[in-house]
Amino acid sequence: MPYEPAIRVEELSKEFTVILEPPLTLQKGLYNFVYGKNNSLRLWALREVNFLVSKGEALGIIGANASGKTTLLRIIAGIYQPTRGKIFSSGKIAVSLELGAGFILEFTGRENLYLYGAIFGLTRRDTALKIPQIQEFSELGDFLDAPLRQYSVGMRMRLAFSFAVNFAADILLVDEMLAVGDTAFRRKCLDKLKEVKKQGTTLLLVSHRPEEVAEVCTRAIMLHKGSIHLQGNVSEVLSAYESMQGAVK
Amino acid sequence: MIVDLIHNRQLLLAFLERGFKTKYKNSYLGIFWSLLNPLANVLIFTLVFTVFIKINIKEYPLFLLCTILPWTFFHAALTNGLVSIVEDAHFVKNAAFPTAVIPFAVVGVNLVNFLLELLMLMPVLIVWGNGISTAWIFLPLLIFLQTLLVAGLTLLAAALFVFLRDLNFIMHLGLRLFFYIVPAVYTIDFVPKHLRFFYFLNPLAVLIDGYSSILMHGHAPSLSWLSFTTVEIVLITYGCALLFKKMRFSIAERI
Numbered sequence: 157m158p159y160e161p162a163i164r165v166e167e168l169s170k171e172f173t174v175i176l177e178p179p180l181t182l183q184k185g186l187y188n189f190v191y192g193k194n195n196s197l198r199l200w201a202l203r204e205v206n207f208l209v210s211k212g213e214a215l216g217i218i219g220a221n222a223s224g225k226t227t228l229l230r231i232i233a234g235i236y237q238p239t240r241g242k243i244f245s246s247g248k249i250a251v252s253l254e255l256g257a258g259f260i261l262e263f264t265g266r267e268n269l270y271l272y273g274a275i276f277g278l279t280r281r282d283t284a285l286k287i288p289q290i291q292e293f294s295e296l297g298d299f300l301d302a303p304l305r306q307y308s309v310g311m312r313m314r315l316a317f318s319f320a321v322n323f324a325a326d327i328l329l330v331d332e333m334l335a336v337g338d339t340a341f342r343r344k345c346l347d348k349l350k351e352v353k354k355q356g357t358t359l360l361l362v363s364h365r366p367e368e369v370a371e372v373c374t375r376a377i378m379l380h381k382g383s384i385h386l387q388g389n390v391s392e393v394l395s396a397y398e399s400m401q402g403a404v405k
Numbered sequence: 406m407i408v409d410l411i412h413n414r415q416l417l418l419a420f421l422e423r424g425f426k427t428k429y430k431n432s433y434l435g436i437f438w439s440l441l442n443p444l445a446n447v448l449i450f451t452l453v454f455t456v457f458i459k460i461n462i463k464e465y466p467l468f469l470l471c472t473i474l475p476w477t478f479f480h481a482a483l484t485n486g487l488v489s490i491v492e493d494a495h496f497v498k499n500a501a502f503p504t505a506v507i508p509f510a511v512v513g514v515n516l517v518n519f520l521l522e523l524l525m526l527m528p529v530l531i532v533w534g535n536g537i538s539t540a541w542i543f544l545p546l547l548i549f550l551q552t553l554l555v556a557g558l559t560l561l562a563a564a565l566f567v568f569l570r571d572l573n574f575i576m577h578l579g580l581r582l583f584f585y586i587v588p589a590v591y592t593i594d595f596v597p598k599h600l601r602f603f604y605f606l607n608p609l610a611v612l613i614d615g616y617s618s619i620l621m622h623g624h625a626p627s628l629s630w631l632s633f634t635t636v637e638i639v640l641i642t643y644g645c646a647l648l649f650k651k652m653r654f655s656i657a658e659r660i
Contacts, residue, residue: 172658181571230657234501237654253499262427274419275500 161244162327162358163209163232168241170202170227201227203383204241214359216369216390218397219379225362228379229253229329232360247326247358250276252317254331265300265307265315272319286322293348294318314341321348327358346371366394413503420510428514439518440525443473450590462592464621467534470526471620472589472613478519479555479609480580486511486559487566487576494660504656505649508563512556520548530620538623547615547626550638554608557642564652567659587613608634608641
């Protein structure tokens with residue numbers, strides 16, 4: 157059966173210029189220029205990454221911290237541009253990365269949802285149609301019309317995740333979103349992800365928790381210092397990851 | 406990029422809505438608070454230039470109102486727009502959307518503010534000034550040109566600030582000085598004739614002179630200078646847009 161790739165990553169490399177003593181100012185820039193100094197570092201966050209994700213597949217992305225997982229997601233989402241290589245993706249992409257960070261505390265949950273909807277390309281009407289689902293999933297009830305200032309951190313994260321997961325995109329990229337929330341809510345999120353997968357959404361899940369990756373994903377890739385160390389079936393990759401983590405100790 | 410913008414008008418509207426709500430949500434008389442700044446300026450300059458230094462301009466406070474309102478639009482949009490992208494770093498870093506919307510929304514909010522203030526100025530002009538005349542037909546053109554200029558400069562400034570974080574000091578100082586080379590607290594008559602040509606090379610000078618011309622005296626602005634300024638503004642805005650395009654993708658990485 158031919159699988160049309162939903163995402164194709166070819167020889168993807170990403171280089172960053174990191175400023176050693178941020179922030180860069182005009183003053184510092186001129187000083188560096190005049191004295192021939194350089195306070196920046198160029199490093200490769202991703203090196204020649206190659207993989208394919210079929211439509212409706214769930215791929216797990218695991219790796220140690222700073223292995224390039226979030227960078228990879230950001231490039232696929234279109235937030236960063238590749239330095240070398242290409243990315244092909246088909247369909248609408250919804251991203252859930254540090255999502256709650258942009259909430260405006262003076263606004264109500266509902267108003268924030270409208271704003272987030274607009275950012276992800278939904279019209280006000282589309283967002284309005286989704287709000288009942290989101291409200292129900294997040295279990296926030298009437299709190300939706302209270303200013304975000306009154307929410308606990310857990311509530312805010314629940315709102316953020318409920319939004320991302322009810323988005324009905326063709327491709328959903330999730331970055332360690334499941335690191336928050338209590339066990340019951342996390343269970344709900346995992347079930348929802350599986351449901352979303354059944355509906356045909358392609359899923360890319362970055363996580364530090366092997367059990368969650370194992371539950372939702374069929375394949376996985378392991379990133380190490382920007383390149384793919386291993387790619388394949390979820391259980392293989394996870395056991396390799398675990399032994400790597402164990403070896404460090 | 407214009408096509409991009411039309412496509413994303415929902416997004417622009419959402420950011421505009423956010424801008425308005427943030428500005429006016431907590432204060433019932435929000436719009437009046439934003440009038441306070443220009444009015445305070447009018448007061449101070451009237452004091453200095455009619456009581457201390459007796460400058461010979463008729464109906465000085467009224468003149469000031471006509472020039473300070475457009476200046477405030479320019480100044481507020483630029484200073485607020487400068488930091489707008491950096492302030493919304495969390496959005497830029499975590500979602501893919503046209504970053505230009507952020508500074509444009511700032512310009513939009515300030516434009517609406519300016520228009521409301523003009524509306525409030527109209528009765529004042531009718532009662533104390535020359536009222537409404539046919540010259541007012543040029544007003545939308547001036548407003549459009551100014552908006553274009555402000556949008557271009559704000560866009561570029563917002564992007565540059567991401568890379569050079571001391572730009573705000575430079576900008577505040579620059580604007581402070583720039584205020585004095587536009588005919589805001591004095592009329593163009595005070596500029597020596599041989600310098601007038603160079604003076605009018607500054608598009609904002611032409612625009613502000615245009616505003617006072619129309620609103621105070623009911624005269625249409627000089628069409629030759631207006632056409633020249635139009636060309637200047639189109640070029641400047643185009644240049645800013647091109648530069649912004651080049652920096653666009655690096656913004657998310659540096660922020």
